[in-house]
Amino acid sequence: MPHPPLPLQPPEPSRAFPLAGATNFRDLGGYVGHGGRAVKWRRLFRSDHLAGLTPEDQAVLAELGVARAVDFRGKAESAAYAYALPGVAYHPLHIEPTVVQRALELQRTGRQLTAQDAVGLMQDTYRGFVRDNAPRFAGLFRLLLASDAPTVFHCTAGKDRTGFAAALILLTLGVPRDVVMHDYLLTNTLYQRPPGMGSHAPEEVLRVLWRVQEEFLDAALHMVDNDFGGLQAYLVDVLGFDAAAQKELAGRYLQAA
Incomplete structure (x- = not known):
């Protein structure tokens, strides 16, 4: 008797979305965290800035149910390339x-x-995220706890401020560090530098500034480990995110066991 065919695994949803106005828009779903539970798809998105989205791009976000946009850009950056998306609450x-x-x-x-x-400048920047910008990342975590409405968070290129935020979220949800690094480095595959940006610097410098390297994120994570006693202590003592809050975040963003 031939064996019955094995049931086909449904294909995983798309992670990256090739939008016309944003090249680094992607979903954090599918990575396996605490207890073997995967991060829910279509809840957490990371991106480069959203000011260039076309009407077709906006329709894609609407179809994904995106209800909140968290903008990590500085004041002058966000003013120069401002945007408003119908039905999407804006949180700077x-x-x-x-x-x-x-x-x-x-x-x-x-x-x-x-x-x-x-490289040294980028590493210092990432250490600044950990030390000087903790209140902004704490603000993101509070928003994610307040509601699990589909959310996109972004900066200008979606690689540094956004990359550290994505790493913090995934690590808090129990995703292993090597997988977090893999997600972080996807920027190098996806992100397209705007033409003419920073053309006064040598190309070898621009290649560093407009891409990501393991050394950048490592600088931040080493600081979390060495200066703050590890992720747990950083979450609790610096971000004000205790064990109960972490459990609630896992309940919102990890699939049921």
Whole structure:
């Protein structure tokens, strides 16, 4: 007797969405967290900025049910490329960009910026997320706890401020660090640098500034481990996110066992 065919596994939903006006828009669903439970699809999205979305792009977001947009861009960035999406509540959590200013300061001293300088600047930026911008990331966590309405969070390129936020969320949900790093590095496959951006710097420097490297996120996570006693202590002592809140977040964003 032939064996009956095995039931086909349903295909996983799309992770990345090739929008015309945003190249780095993607879903955090499907990664396996605490207790073998996967992150729910179509709840948490990360992206580059949304000011360039076409009407067709906006229709895709509406179809996905996106109800909230969290904008990590600095005040001047968000003012220069403002947007309003029908039916989407807008939540600014400003994190001022520091890399460009610090690069300009170095150049004003007469120094030609190198790729290694740029890596150091990016690592310092990520340490600043952990230390100086914790209130903004705490604000994101409070929003996610208040409701599990589908949410997109973004900055300008969707790679650094957004990348650290995505890593924090996934790690809190129990996703292993190597998987979190894999998601973080997807930016290098997806994100397309706007033409003419930062054209005054050498191309080797731009390649560092407009992409992501393991060393960037590692700088932040090492600081969480070494300066704050690890993720649990950071969540509780710095973000004000205790065990009960973490359990509630898992209940909202992980599939039932």
